[in-house]
Amino acid sequence: GENVEQHPSTLSVQEGDSAVIKCTYSDSASNYFPWYKQELGKRPQLIIDIRSNVGEKKDQRIAVTLNKTAKHFSLHITETQPEDSAVYFCAAHYSGGGADGLTFGKGTHLIIQP
């Protein structure tokens, strides 16, 4: 099956600075990589995703990059704001061997310092 490693587990940045969260995956057949944001006590919500045929995707202050050769992908948040404080999860979609689903990383707690 797939294995996703996520770093760091906690990230504290000053408001206005950039934040980068990194993930690696193990199954080269994985083809879809979403990022979810989860605020305290709430459900996870998709913030951006990327497919394996694309190297980079951007949506306003959020961008994701994918390096298929190295099997890693990263989330970049620029000009961080207090409302960006949350737990962020990366995930990889695998399909094969009778399985079809997402494997999530263990999460990064992003803290925006005022």
Added chain:
Amino acid sequence: NAGVTQTPKFQVLKTGQSMTLQCAQDMNHEYMSWYRQDPGMGLRLIHYSVGAGITDQGEVPNGYNVSRSTTEDFPLRLLSAAPSQTSVYFCASTKLAGEGEQYFGPGTRLTVT
């Protein structure tokens, strides 16, 4: 649309009791799944379904059963609750099998004593 709904929001069980967590979606999504979330562990896939009448195991299926008799509903059954099943459970659905935005329900916080 209500999206994905789950009941109950909170539940306390004694060891050995059984119960069913309910999940429903009104978006006509084919793919539905159950995850459990434990502190520091992320979300782990318990069971999933690619359509009515079809279910399969995820990463952590032991102690849980599912069924999918309709497109809308995907209940999760705990056969004999154990303290290790204390967790927050999320149901999710997506239009395409496993790929594309997963819409999560609000979650059920389960405590087994």
